[in-house]
Amino acid sequence: MKKIIPYIMTASIAFIFNDPILPNTRGNEVAKIKAATQVIKDIMNIPEKTIPPSLLKKACGIAVVPGVLKVGLGLGGRYGKGILAVRTEIGNWSNPAFITLSGGSIGWQIGVQSTDIILVFTNKKSVDAILEGKFTLGADASIAAGPVGRHVGVKTDVEFKSEIYSYSQSRGLFAGIALEGAAIQIDHNANEALYEEEITPEDIFSNTSRNVPDCVEELKKALEED
Numbered sequence: 001m002k003k004i005i006p007y008i009m010t011a012s013i014a015f016i017f018n019d020p021i022l023p024n025t026r027g028n029e030v031a032k033i034k035a036a037t038q039v040i041k042d043i044m045n046i047p048e049k050t051i052p053p054s055l056l057k058k059a060c061g062i063a064v065v066p067g068v069l070k071v072g073l074g075l076g077g078r079y080g081k082g083i084l085a086v087r088t089e090i091g092n093w094s095n096p097a098f099i100t101l102s103g104g105s106i107g108w109q110i111g112v113q114s115t116d117i118i119l120v121f122t123n124k125k126s127v128d129a130i131l132e133g134k135f136t137l138g139a140d141a142s143i144a145a146g147p148v149g150r151h152v153g154v155k156t157d158v159e160f161k162s163e164i165y166s167y168s169q170s171r172g173l174f175a176g177i178a179l180e181g182a183a184i185q186i187d188h189n190a191n192e193a194l195y196e197e198e199i200t201p202e203d204i205f206s207n208t209s210r211n212v213p214d215c216v217e218e219l220k221k222a223l224e225e226d
Contacts, residue, residue, distance in 0.1 A: 024187075026213070029194040033096060033215045036064035036083050039116045039169065040222040047150045049174040051120060051167060055146070061086040061121035062093075062223065063184070065101050070113045078103055080117065081187060085223065086127055086205050093220045094205040095212060098190035099130070103137075103182030116169040117177065120146060126163050130184050131201050137164065138180030145176025 044050055056062070065082030083096035101117065119137075121127050126141040137143045146165030168177035186201055195204065196211045203209065 024189040024193040026193050026196065029098065029190050030213055030215050032066070032081060032098070032190075033083060033194075033213075033219055035066040036096075037215065037219045037222050039064050039066050039118065040219070043118070043167070043169060043174055044222070044225060046174055049148045050150055051118065051165075052147055052149060055120055055122075055165065056223075059087060059120045059122060060124045061127040063099060063101075063117075063119040063121070065099070065117045065119075067114050068101060068117050070115060078182065081190070082117070083219070084127070084130065084184075084186075084201075085220070086124075088205070088207065093223045095207050095209065095216050096219060097201040097204045098187035098194070100185050100187050101182055102185075103179070113170065115177075117179070118167040118169075119143075119179075120165040120167075121163065122165070123163055131186065133185075135184045137166075137182045137184065143179060145178060148175065 061084060063082060063084045065080040068078055068080030068082075070078040078101070080101045082099055082101065084099045085096045086094045088094050126135075129135050129140050135141075141163040142161070143164040143166055144162035146167045148167070166177050166179045168175060191199055191201070191204060194213070195209045197209070199209060
């Protein structure tokens with residue numbers, strides 16, 4: 001019986017997170033990009049709690065996952081859908097590819113909480129690993145709660161030496177967050193819905209698609225305003 005309980009809880013969490021009223025349509029994916037853009041704008045408007053510009057300038061990629069649900073049903077779990085953009089060879093930001101973030105947590109929990117999450121990738125190896133398949137934070141790459149503040153320098157790396165820095169925003173509060181064990185996967189169906197064609201993440205990041213909605217440019221503009 002004890003062995004069955006974790007599987008029951010996992011199935012229950014998966015059922016809650018699987019939202020049948022939000023199919024992969026271009027309208028739904030545009031709304032998700034607009035939500036991610038707003039998360040970036042909100043964070044950048046809090047100078048004392050923002051992601052350090054020095055960290056963003058050296059970032060190889062950034063993931064924004066608005067409204068990640070953390071559900072406690074005995075065993076806890078989290079699920080969210082967001083975007084991943086990478087730094088191109090000429091130094092600007094690429095078009096976004098969709099990702100999902102999911103993962104369980106240990107301990108008895110009750111309740112539901114929604115949190116916006118940002119991940120800043122400091123090396124290309126971690127981004128490439130996501131494109132190759134399921135990627136687990138903390139196992140496939142080191143992750144740490146990110147430093148905050150406009151005037152925080154790169155010297156923070158001396159303390160953390162992390163491949164990924166994680167941030168969260170909940171109820172107007174912005175801070176680092178621990179996300180070890182959470183998994184990231186490319187959402188191919190969402191990508192095809194947004195760009196209205198069969199497209200790989202590599203093609204998305206090369207900015208070659210001709211079916212790019214206006215919201216993508218708004219997202220990239222928000223990322224450049226550091």
